[in-house]
Every structure is written in structure tokens, then in C-alpha cells.
Amino acid sequence: MKRLRALVIVLGSAALFTLGLGWLFNAYPMMPLAASREAVRVDRAFNGLLWLSIPIYALVMSSLIYALFAFKAKDESARGDNYEHSKGRWVESLWLVASFILTLGLAGFGSYELKHILGDQKTADMEIQVNASQFSWEFFYPEQQAYKPQLYLPVNKKVRLVLKSADVLHSFWVPEFRLKQDVLPNRITQVVITPTIKGDYQLRCSELCGLDHTVMTAQVHVVDEETYAQQFAEGDSW
Amino acid sequence: MTLGLVRGIAAGVAAFLALYFGLKTKLPQEGSAAISYFVALIVYLAVGGGWAAFQRWLNAQEEPELHGARRYFNFTTDHKVVGIQYLCAAFFLFFYAGVLALIMRTELAKPGEQVIGFQTYNTLVGMHGIGMVIVALTAIIGGFGNYFVPLQIGAKDMAFPRLNALSFWLVPPAALILIAALFNGGVDFGWTAYAPLSTRGPMGKLFFLLAFATAGFSSVFGAINLLVTIIRMRAKGLTFWRLPIFVHSIGASSAITLIATSVVASSLFLVIFDRVLGTSFFDATRGGSALLYQHLFWFYSHPAVYIMVLPAFGLMLEILPVFARKPLFIYRWVVISFWAIVVLSCIVWAHHLFTSGMWALLNFPFMITTELISVPTGIVFLAALGTIWRGSIKITPAFLFAASVVANFMIGGLTGIFLADVPTDLHMHDTLFVTAHFHFTIVGAAIFALFAGFYFWYPKFTGKNIDTKWGLIHFWGFFLSFNATFIPMFWTGSHGLRRRVADYSANLSGVQMWISIAAFFIFLSTLVFLINALRSLRKGGAAARNPWNAGTLEWTLSSPPPVHNFDTPPEVTRSPYSPVV
Numbered sequence: 001m002k003r004l005r006a007l008v009i010v011l012g013s014a015a016l017f018t019l020g021l022g023w024l025f026n027a028y029p030m031m032p033l034a035a036s037r038e039a040v041r042v043d044r045a046f047n048g049l050l051w052l053s054i055p056i057y058a059l060v061m062s063s064l065i066y067a068l069f070a071f072k073a074k075d076e077s078a079r080g081d082n083y084e085h086s087k088g089r090w091v092e093s094l095w096l097v098a099s100f101i102l103t104l105g106l107a108g109f110g111s112y113e114l115k116h117i118l119g120d121q122k123t124a125d126m127e128i129q130v131n132a133s134q135f136s137w138e139f140f141y142p143e144q145q146a147y148k149p150q151l152y153l154p155v156n157k158k159v160r161l162v163l164k165s166a167d168v169l170h171s172f173w174v175p176e177f178r179l180k181q182d183v184l185p186n187r188i189t190q191v192v193i194t195p196t197i198k199g200d201y202q203l204r205c206s207e208l209c210g211l212d213h214t215v216m217t218a219q220v221h222v223v224d225e226e227t228y229a230q231q232f233a234e235g236d237s238w
Numbered sequence: 239m240t241l242g243l244v245r246g247i248a249a250g251v252a253a254f255l256a257l258y259f260g261l262k263t264k265l266p267q268e269g270s271a272a273i274s275y276f277v278a279l280i281v282y283l284a285v286g287g288g289w290a291a292f293q294r295w296l297n298a299q300e301e302p303e304l305h306g307a308r309r310y311f312n313f314t315t316d317h318k319v320v321g322i323q324y325l326c327a328a329f330f331l332f333f334y335a336g337v338l339a340l341i342m343r344t345e346l347a348k349p350g351e352q353v354i355g356f357q358t359y360n361t362l363v364g365m366h367g368i369g370m371v372i373v374a375l376t377a378i379i380g381g382f383g384n385y386f387v388p389l390q391i392g393a394k395d396m397a398f399p400r401l402n403a404l405s406f407w408l409v410p411p412a413a414l415i416l417i418a419a420l421f422n423g424g425v426d427f428g429w430t431a432y433a434p435l436s437t438r439g440p441m442g443k444l445f446f447l448l449a450f451a452t453a454g455f456s457s458v459f460g461a462i463n464l465l466v467t468i469i470r471m472r473a474k475g476l477t478f479w480r481l482p483i484f485v486h487s488i489g490a491s492s493a494i495t496l497i498a499t500s501v502v503a504s505s506l507f508l509v510i511f512d513r514v515l516g517t518s519f520f521d522a523t524r525g526g527s528a529l530l531y532q533h534l535f536w537f538y539s540h541p542a543v544y545i546m547v548l549p550a551f552g553l554m555l556e557i558l559p560v561f562a563r564k565p566l567f568i569y570r571w572v573v574i575s576f577w578a579i580v581v582l583s584c585i586v587w588a589h590h591l592f593t594s595g596m597w598a599l600l601n602f603p604f605m606i607t608t609e610l611i612s613v614p615t616g617i618v619f620l621a622a623l624g625t626i627w628r629g630s631i632k633i634t635p636a637f638l639f640a641a642s643v644v645a646n647f648m649i650g651g652l653t654g655i656f657l658a659d660v661p662t663d664l665h666m667h668d669t670l671f672v673t674a675h676f677h678f679t680i681v682g683a684a685i686f687a688l689f690a691g692f693y694f695w696y697p698k699f700t701g702k703n704i705d706t707k708w709g710l711i712h713f714w715g716f717f718l719s720f721n722a723t724f725i726p727m728f729w730t731g732s733h734g735l736r737r738r739v740a741d742y743s744a745n746l747s748g749v750q751m752w753i754s755i756a757a758f759f760i761f762l763s764t765l766v767f768l769i770n771a772l773r774s775l776r777k778g779g780a781a782a783r784n785p786w787n788a789g790t791l792e793w794t795l796s797s798p799p800p801v802h803n804f805d806t807p808p809e810v811t812r813s814p815y816s817p818v819v
Contacts, residue, residue, distance in 0.1 A: 030732050031665075045661035053652040060648050063623055064641065073563070073630040080564035080629030082817040085571075092568050092620060099616040107606040110659040114605070117661055118598055168435040169528060171593060171668060175734035178665040180593045184529065185434060186522030189595040202743075206668040206736045210435060211357040211426045214739040 006070065010062045017058035025050060035176035035201065035222065037158075037194040038117065042178040045113045052106070117179075121192045124160035128153075132183045133166035134210050137203060137218035144232040150219040151203060154228040158194045171207035174220055182207055195222040241311040246286020247410065254278035268444050269514045275448050279411055286407065287313025291400060301399070303801055313407070315399030316801065320406050321385025322699065327409050328377035328688075333764070335369030338362045340761055347754040349744050359740035360426050361442075367429030368416065368446065372453055374546040374684045376409065378553065382691050383464055383488045385699055389792035389799060390482045392473025392808040397466040401459050408456035412449040419445035428738055430539070433520030433531035437512040444513055447506050454503035457545075461495035464488055473791070475810040482790045482814050483566060483573070487552020490576040491545045497584055498545075502538030505531060532594055536587035544583040546680055547647075548576060550687035551618050554640045557694050558622055559815055560788045561637035562629030566815040572621045575614035582611045592660050593667045601660045608658035615651060619644055635709030636786075639690035642717050646682025650675060653728060671731030674724045681720065689716070689767070696771070697785050701798040702778030708770040715763030722756035789814035 030050070034043050071080070086092060128151070129140040139151050153159055163172055163183040170183040172191060181191040205216035223231075254274045261270035291313055294301065301315045309319050310326070342362050345352045354362070384406075388396055396402045419425055423440020431450070436443055468489045472481075481489075509531070511517040518524035520531050551572075559566045566572070588596065588604040622644050631637065653675040656662045666672060689712075696704040726749050735742050742750065784793040791808055792799070 028729070030729060032733050042661050042665050045659060046656065046665075049656055049659060049662060053655060057648055057652055060619070060623070061645065063627075064644055067623065067626045067629075068631065068633075068641065071562070071626060071629045071631050073632045076632075078563065078630040080562050080631075082565065083567075083628075084565045084815070084817065085568050086624070091624070092571060092617070095616065095620045096571075096613065099613050103609045103612055106655060106659065107609050110605050110609075110661060111602055113659075113661040114601060117664070169432055173668075173736070175665070180664050180667055182594045184522070184595050186526075186528050187595060202734075204734070204736055208360075208426075208428045208430075208432065208435070208668075208738050210439075211360050213360060213426075214356040214741050 006066065010059075010066050013066070014055070014058040014062040017062055018055050021054045021058065022051075025054075033176050033197070034178070035195055035197040035199065036178065037196055038120065038192075039176065039178040041113060041117060041120075045110065048109060049106070052102075121190075123158070124192050125158045126154075127160045127162060129162045129164065130172060130183070131164050131166065132170040132172075132205065132216075134168065135205070135212040135216040137205075137216070139218075141232065146232055148231070150221060152228055152231050153193075153195045153220065153222045154225050155195055155198050155222050158192060160190055160192050163189045163191065168209050169207045170205045170209050170216070172203065173206040174201050174203050176201050180206060198222050198224065240308060242285075242287035242313050243311040243410065246282040246284075246407075247414070249285035250278045250282025250411065251414075253281040266514070268441055271441060271444060272448065272510065272514050275415065279452070282411055283404070283407060288404070288407070291315075291403070295400065313403055315395065315403050317384050317388050317396045317399065317402060318699070318799065320402050321381050321383075323406050324376055324380030324384060324409070325382070327406075327413070328373050328381055329768075331369050331413060332373045332377070332685075333768075335366045335373065336761060336764065338366040338369065340757060342366065343754040343757040345740055346742075347751050349742055349747050349750075351740070354740075356740040357426075358424075360738065361420065361424030363738045364425040364428045364446070365416070365420060368450065370680075371429055371542075372409075372412070374680050375453070375457060375542065377688045378549040378684060378691065379464070379488060379491060379545070380406065380409075380460060381688075382484075382553070382695065383460075383549065386695065386792055387464060387467060387485055387488055388471065389795065389803060390485050390790050391468065391471060391476055392791050392804060392810065393467060393471035394803050396463050397470055398463050402463050405456045405459035405463065408452050408459075412452040412456070415445045415452070416449040419443070419449065430535060431506075431509065432535070433509055433512070434522055434526070434528055436509050436531075437521050444510065447510050447513075451503050451506045451510070454499050454506070457495055458499050458503070461492035461499070465492045465496070468492075473804075473808045473810055479570065479573075480810055480813045482556060483569065484549070484552040484556040484790075486573050486576055487548045487550075487555075490580050491548040493580050494541045494545050494548070494583055497580075498538040498541040501534060502542075505534035505538075508534075529591075529594060529596060532591055533588070533596075536590045537584075540587040540590065541583040543676070543680065544579055547683040548579065550643060550683040551576070553687040553691045553694075554643045554683075555618070555621055555625070556790070557636050557640040557690050558625045560694075560786050561632045561634055561640075562626045563632070563787075564625055564629040565817050567621045567624030567627075568617070569621075569813070569815055571617050575617040578614040579611060582607060582614070586611065589658055589663075592663045605658055605660050609655065612651060612655070615647075619647065634693065634706060634786075635704075635713050636690050636693035638710070638713045638717075639686050639693065642713075643683050643686050643690070646678050646686060646720075649725075650678030650682050653678065666732060668737050669731035670727045670735045670737060673737050674727035674731060677724045677727075681724075686717075689713075692771070694786070695792075696774070697778075697781030698792055698795075698797050698799070700775060700778070701781050701796075702774055703781050703785065704774040704778060705770055708766060708773075712763055712767045712770060715759060715766060719756050719759035719763060723753055723760060726753050 031043050034040055131138040139148050165183040165185045173180040177193050179191050181189050201220040203218040203220050257277055258270055258274040304314055345354050345359050419442040423442040425443050425446045427435045508519045512519055518526040520526045522528045586608045589608045693709055730746050730749055781797040
């Protein structure tokens with residue numbers, strides 16, 4: 001009877017806890033605007049993990065808090081139960097098997113999403129070169145043979161960004177596009193992004209690159225084809 | 239002077255300055271600094287008491303017994319003194335790095351530049367990081383490990399008492415040269431010192447590398463000593479399956495130290511060679527590799543987090559049964575899990591490199607191994623829950639700090655899945671999300687367990703009782719402000735706040751102000767702890783032999799224990815956690 005009551009209380013409060021956290025993450029979303037096709041996939045992976053971890057967290061925390069209240073010592077000399085493992089060891093066996101299956105499931109889910117992200121990186125409609133150096137960014141547009149200090153991207157075009165560093169490690173990251181890629185001095189790396197929402201974003205170097213790492217940012221403009229073409233028609237904009 | 243430590247430091251500093259300014263005219267600046275440092279290190283050790291100890295060893299003389307406060311400042315082989323030395327050094331560094339964090343939080347309270355410039359901020363990030371890493375690596379292992387492992391296994395001292403002293407004595411020079419780095423151009427590479435950034439720039443970086451390497455040697459010496467002690471010095475009848483869980487955790491974490499630390503120490507030396515000798519291991523412009531350093535560094539530094547948290551798990555599971563008045567749940571499963579963590583921790587390092595540009599297919603195996611670690615870790619937390627379940631719980635500061643490791647590590651562990659998962663890590667990597675995650679795992683486990691152990695063993699190592707009421711105030715203050723500080727960082731991180739930057743967009747300013755205020759409450763609660771700990775030394779009243787009714791061997795001794803621990807070698811006939819009859 002007592003065990004049943006404990007089970008009901010723990011599971012009940014875990015369910016309430018899950019609902020509460022679910023409401024919270026709905027009201028205050030964890031991810032910023034998803035402004036690229038790749039971002040949608042990353043967000044799906046994120047939400048999958050979030051909805052898996054919330055119930056686990058709720059269950060463990062409800063058990064912990066319940067135990068703190070329900071099993072408080074009545075008096076100084078009181079002793080707890082004497083067991084060293086559960087009867088027939090079924091609790092720990094279940095926990096072990098469940099966590100093992102869960103982990104493999106997670107790894108499978110992650111591998112599946114990653115496989116698609118990597119697959120998407122293979123083709124692109126156009127190419128822009130990104131040159132990083134302490135502490136600035138420079139963009140070379142091969143089609144127009146033009147250098148610019150800002151990154152212009154035509155909306156809904158799959159663009160391959162070819163990344164090079166002149167000195168130390170840097171990292172290419174626009175939070176709204178999600179994908180992040182380090183920029184190396186002795187090797188070319190690349191990231192393929194399809195921006196889907198017009199607007200202004202900020203490129204942030206996200207690999208500590210020296211004293212002025214903080215200010216190593218650049219403007220990113222996602223514009224329609226016409227505006228994109230105009231950028232280069234107006235002559236050298238810098 | 240009777241204080242060997244002071245004498246040694248004075249001689250070491252003098253030797254360094256004399257040699258450095260003498261050599262600087264003939265050699266490149268960094269070369270002369272490196273040579274001067276190693277010579278000064280030997281001078282410091284010799285003058286501080288090492289030469290006398292060496293002579294005593296040559297002449298087969300006994301180590302003298304030192305008494306009073308003086309012994310903490312002298313070269314001594316008593317493991318209990320070494321433990322207290324470690325503990326004090328760790329708390330000193332904890333406050334130093336904590337104050338740096340407060341300065342950083344003041345800068346971050348509002349967007350734009352506040353009290354310090356962006357560049358100074360950058361240096362403080364690295365100093366705070368390496369300072370706290372050394373705290374997390376040494377406080378429990380060096381402090382409690384040295385003090386309580388020999389007591390818990392019924393030994394008179396460590397297996398290699400002189401090596402033990404040496405491993406502590408390497409900590410002060412590491413701390414000093416680290417502080418000196420601040421005044422020699424600082425460091426701009428965080429605590430990770432990624433090459434090629436670390437192969438160029440001011441001499442402060444060389445000092446940082448020397449400090450890190452010195453701390454690495456100290457760590458390896460300590461690990462050898464603890465492992466041999468655990469294997470060779472156990473009391474009669476203290477079999478593998480009767481060892482206290484804290485001893486198991488120290489053994490497992492020492493094994494990781496031995497496997498991994500030499501790798502990071504050698505990679506630090508490669509960076510030093512690049513700077514001083516003109517080699518080019520990491521300098522891409524001269525044919526080096528920009529990625530190699532990251533592999534070498536994380537081959538140690540990911541296992542290092544398990545060096546920090548395994549003893550925390552051990553302490554948590556040592557303390558919970560005592561206050562729940564119950565045997566430890568699934569003891570053997572936990573021990574096996576510890577060793578599973580040892581093995582797995584060595585094959586996960588490249589999860590720090592998902593965005594680095596390494597071969598893309600490597601992402602898959604490292605994602606899988608990383609997520610597999612949650613299986614043995616899960617067993618540890620099932621053991622914690624199962625231990626307090628149906629117990630008879632006495633709420634004390636030690637118990638609350640131990641139990642809150644579960645609460646903190648749930649957040650730290652579950653958010654770790656988002657970082658182990660490559661698709662989400664591509665977004666979260668190098669953001670405040672990571673910062674929040676590792677503070678929940680390292681502070682949430684290692685520092686909370688450090689406090690738990692402190693309240694638990696305070697009566698034993700001081701002989702005085704620590705005030706419970708102020709202990710509870712410390713706990714609630716620390717626990718609540720810790721969560722209030724670090725939970726919002728997950729949100730700011732995923733919304734675009736990078737790690738190690740001093741400025742941010744205006745839309746984050748409300749959250750940032752909140753975090754900064756909460757951070758000050760962490761500091762306040764730590765002050766409560768400090769005052770309580772010092773005040774109880776005077777007013778605590780004599781502690782009983784076994785105030786908590788615990789079953790491990792250290793509680794059979796007087797508080798504090800006598801110099802040579804056990805008059806008659808103890809004999810063990812049962813597990814400390816076997817059911818109470």
C-alpha cells in the first residue's frame with residue numbers, strides 16, 4: 001500500500017513537472033529564429049533531445065525530492081531499511097537495460113540526422129570564399145571577382161562557404177543558420193548553408209582567437225536576387 | 239627562518255630573477271625565462287626543505303615530527319599535513335579564481351565596456367579557467383585523498399611519503415608563475431591554450447604553459463602514490479570488495495591521471511618547444527598542424543573531467559549512506575561503473591572537435607562512445623537514489639551538499655547529451671550553453687562534493703564540530719545562487735552568446751544583469767562558509783570520535799587522528815556498508 005502511494009506520488013509529480021517544463025520551453029523557446037534550411041534539421045534534433053530529457057529529469061527529481069520529505073528520520077536512533085540491492089535486482093537491471101537502449105537510440109537518432117546534414121553539404125548552387133584573420137572577416141565573391149567586408153547571401157540559394165584563415169583558428173557561426181565550422185590556417189574547410197529568411201544577421205567568430213576575439217564579427221545580409229546583384233553593380237562598395 | 243615554504247619561495251624567486259636578467263642579454267627572452275624557471279624550481283625545492291629531506295633519506299634517518307601550525311609551512315611527509323596543505327592551497331586558489339569570475343561578471347552585467355576592457359576580460363577568462371581547473375583537480379584528490387585514503391584503508395602513511403610531499407610542493411610554484419603570467423602580457427587563449435594561438439604572443443603565455451605542465455607533474459606523482467597506496471597498504475582483511483567507495487573512486491581517477499596526464503604534459507612541452515626552440519609542431523606557416531594540438535589536449539582534458547568528478551561521485555556515495563542510515567545501494571555495480579568510466583573516458587575526446595574540421599566520419603564513433611558514458615554514470619545516480627530511498631535521513635549540510643550533486647548532475651549530464659549529439663553541438667559548441675553545462679558538471683559535482691566532504695570530515699581533521707545552522711545557510715545560499723547563475727546561461731548560449739566574449743547584443747541585457755547579481759550571491763554564500771569554517775575552529779567544541787555513526791576506519795580514531803594513525807594495525811572483517819544487524 002505504502003509503495004503504491006509512493007509510486008503514485010512520484011509518477012504524478014513527475015508528470016506535472018514534465019508539463020510545467022514543457023510549458024516553459026514553449027513559452028520561452030530555447031532556439032533563436034531558424035533562418036536556414038539546415039537550421040530546421042538542427043532544431044528537430046534539439047527538440048527530440050529536449051522532449052526526451054525533460055521526462056527523465058522530472059522522474060529523477062521527483063524521486064529525489066519525494067525521498068527527502070518521505071524518508072526523513074523520525075528520531076536520532078532510527079535506522080533505514082537494510083537492503084543492499086533491490087529484490088531480485090530487477091530495479092537496477094531495468095535501469096541498466098533502459099539506459100543502454102535509450103543511449104543507443106539517441107546515438108542512432110543523432111547519426112541519422114548527422115548523415116543527412118553531411119549529405120546536404122555535398123552539393124551547392126554557388127560559392128563564396130570567407131577569409132578570416134585576427135580580428136576581421138573578408139568575403140570574396142568569385143563570380144563577381146569582388147571582395148567585400150560584409151557577407152551577402154541570396155535567399156533560398158544553397159551556398160558553399162569556403163573557409164580559410166590567415167593566422168590562427170577561427171570559427172564561422174551565424175546563430176540563425178546554426179551550423180558552425182572552424183576555420184584553419186593550414187587547411188580549407190567549408191560549410192554549406194541555404195538561407196531561407198531575408199534579413200540582417202551577425203557572423204560571430206566562435207573559436208577563441210586572441211585578445212580581440214569579442215569584436216571579431218561581421219554583418220550578414222540575406223537578400224533577394226535583385227538586391228544581391230545590385231551590391232556588385234554599384235561598383236566597389238568599399 | 240623556520241618556515242620552509244617561505245624560505246623556498248624567497249630563494250626560488252631570487253634565483254629566477256638573477257638568472258633571468260643575467261641570461262636575457264645572451265639568449266632569447268623566452269628561452270632564458272624557461273631555463274630560469276626550471277633552475278628556480280630546483281632551488282626552491284632544495285632550499286624549502288628538499289635537500290635536508292634528501293640527506294635524511296641518504297642517511298636512513300627518520301623524518302622529524304613537526305607540531306603546531308608551523309608544520310603546514312614546512313617540508314613534511316605526514317599525509318595528513320600534506321592533505322591540509324592541499325586543501326588550503328585549493329581554497330586559496332578557489333577564492334582567487336572566484337574573485338576573477340566576479341570581475342568578469344561585473345564586466346558582463348551590461349552590454350559594452352564596463353570596468354575592464356575586452357582584452358583584460360580575455361586574460362581573466364583564461365586565468366579563472368585554469369585556476370578553477372586546478373582547484374577541481376586537486377581539492378578532493380590532493381586534500382581529502384591524501385588525508386583520508388590512508389586512514390580509510392588502515393595505513394600509517396602513503397606508500398611514498400616523500401613523493402607525496404613533492405607533489406604538493408609543486409603546486410605553489412605553479413600558482414606563482416600563473417599569477418606572474420598576468421603581469422607579463424597575460425594570456426589570450428582561455429585555459430585550453432589552443433595552438434597555433436599559443437605558439438605566438440607575449441611571455442605570459444609561456445608562464446601559463448609552464449604552470450600547467452608543473453601542475454601536471456604534481457598530478458602524476460600524486461596519482462602514482464595514491465594507486466600504490468591503495469594496492470599495497472591496505473589493512474588485513476580489507477579486500478577489494480570491502481574498500482570504501484571513496485577509495486575506489488580515488489583509485490579509478492588516479493588510473494585516468496596516469497593514462498592521460500603525461501599526454502597533455504608532453505603536448506604542452508611541444509608548444510613550449512615551438513616558442514622557445516623554434517620547432518614547428520603546431521605552426522601551420524612552417525609546416526605544423528593546427529588540429530594536432532586539439533587532439534593531444536583533449537585526449538587528456540576530457541578524461542580530466544572524470545578525474546574531477548569520479549572522486550566527487552565517491553564522496554557523494556560515501557556520505558549518503560551515513561546520513562540515510564542505510565547500506566550503500568548496489569555497491570559492486572558502482573565500482574564496476576567507475577572502471578567502465580575510466581575506460582570510456584579515454585575514447586571520447588574528439589567530441590570536443592565536432593566543428594574543428596577533422597574527418598567528418600570520425601563524428602559518428604565519438605558521438606556514440608560519448609553517449610555510452612551515460613550508462614555507467616546512470617548507475618552511480620541510481621545508487622544515490624536507491625541509498626536514500628526508504629532510509630532514515632538526517633538532514634545535515636554534508637548530506638544536502640551530497641544529495642544536491644544528484645540534482646546538479648542531472649542538469650549537467652542531460653545537457654551533455656545535446657553537446658554529444660553532433661547536430662545540436664554544431665550550434666551549441668563554444669557558446670555559453672557549454673559554459674553552463676560544464677559548470678553544472680564540475681561545480682555541481684566536484685565543488686558540491688568538496689563542500690559535502692568538508693562538512694563531513696571537518697570534525698575528524700580539525701577535532702572541532704562545525705556549526706550546522708550556518709552550514710545550512712551556506713548550503714541554501716550556494717545551491718540557489720549557483721542554479722540562478724548557471725541555468726540562464728543555457729538560454730543565452732543557444733541564443734547566440736559565444737564563450738569568452740566580453741560584449742553581447744542588447745536583447746540579452748536583462749538576463750545578463752540577473753546572472754551577474756546571482757553570481758555575487760555565490761560569493762556571499764562562500765564567505766559565509768569561510769567565516770563559519772574559521773569560527774568553528776575556535777568555538778566548535780571538541781568533536782567526538784565518530785559523530786555521524788559512520789562505518790569506515792577513519793572514525794575509529796580520535797579526532798584529530800594521532801600522528802601515526804593506528805597504534806595497532808586494524809583488521810577488517812566486513813564491508814563498511816554491510817547491513818546493520
